Amino acid sequence: EAQVTQNPRYLITVTGKKLTVTCSQNMNHEYMSWYRQDPGLGLRQIYYSMNVEVTDKGDVPEGYKVSRKEKRNFPLILESPSPNQTSLYFCASSPIEGSYGYTFGSGTRLTVV
Amino acid sequence: GEDVEQSLFLSVREGDSSVINCTYTDSSSTYLYWYKQEPGAGLQLLTYIFSNMDMKQDQRLTVLLNKKDKHLSLRIADTQTGDSAIYFCAERLSGGSYIPTFGRGTSLIVHP
Numbered sequence: 001e002a003q004v005t006q007n008p009r010y011l012i013t014v015t016g017k018k019l020t021v022t023c024s025q026n027m028n029h030e031y032m033s034w035y036r037q038d039p040g041l042g043l044r045q046i047y048y049s050m051n052v053e054v055t056d057k058g059d060v061p062e063g064y065k066v067s068r069k070e071k072r073n074f075p076l077i078l079e080s081p082s083p084n085q086t087s088l089y090f091c092a093s094s095p096i097e098g099s100y101g102y103t104f105g106s107g108t109r110l111t112v113v
Numbered sequence: 114g115e116d117v118e119q120s121l122f123l124s125v126r127e128g129d130s131s132v133i134n135c136t137y138t139d140s141s142s143t144y145l146y147w148y149k150q151e152p153g154a155g156l157q158l159l160t161y162i163f164s165n166m167d168m169k170q171d172q173r174l175t176v177l178l179n180k181k182d183k184h185l186s187l188r189i190a191d192t193q194t195g196d197s198a199i200y201f202c203a204e205r206l207s208g209g210s211y212i213p214t215f216g217r218g219t220s221l222i223v224h225p
Contacts, residue, residue, distance in 0.1 A: 004155075040121075042217030043156075043201070090155055099163065101146045101203070102213070104155035 135202030
């Protein structure tokens with residue numbers, strides 16, 4: 001089944017403890033992206049990647065890192081999480097060309113205390 | 114720059130039609146999308162329309178595009194309680210950069 005898989009689904013952590021949220025897609029998509037969703041603010045893009053070893057900042061990149069060493073994986077790294085990073089995170093992927101929209105993962109609910 | 118605007122809430126009675134509206138500012142949009150997010154889930158692509166089309170119909174869903182006014186709408190016929198969700202409008206611009214812009218989402222509430 002074609003899908004984007006995020007792990008974990010839920011995570012509670014403490015301020016300053018490094019964490020990684022994994023994202024993997026099995027559709028050979030070039031484009032991958034991370035979003036955070038907060039009430040009243042909709043989806044805000046954190047980072048995106050157009051292909052392997054090509055990443056770029058979105059609208060709200062501060063406090064996050066990403067890497068794209070392989071086409072299928074696009075992990076989101078929080079080196080020193082803070083409470084304002086408590087949010088619902090989504091990974092998404094798409095082919096570069098054509099009418100295809102995004103395929104989204106199921107989301108990761110992160111709470112930083 | 115680009116901006117996509119949606120109203121935040123829409124409440125309808127079961128069986129009625131719902132119309133969710135979206136406006137965008139960038140006239141170089143190539144594709145316009147509607148996504149549905151059910152509670153506790155990720156976004157799911159519902160439908161899309163190419164910018165050279167005016168209308169697209171898919172079962173209970175009708176998408177209307179008014180390029181002159183930069184207005185996109187999603188009509189859901191015979192709205193059911195299972196249609197209760199957040200609906201996001203998104204645009205993709207032409208020019209090779211695939212970075213879609215999303216609206217903030219419209220919460221559709223369907224009541225009996």
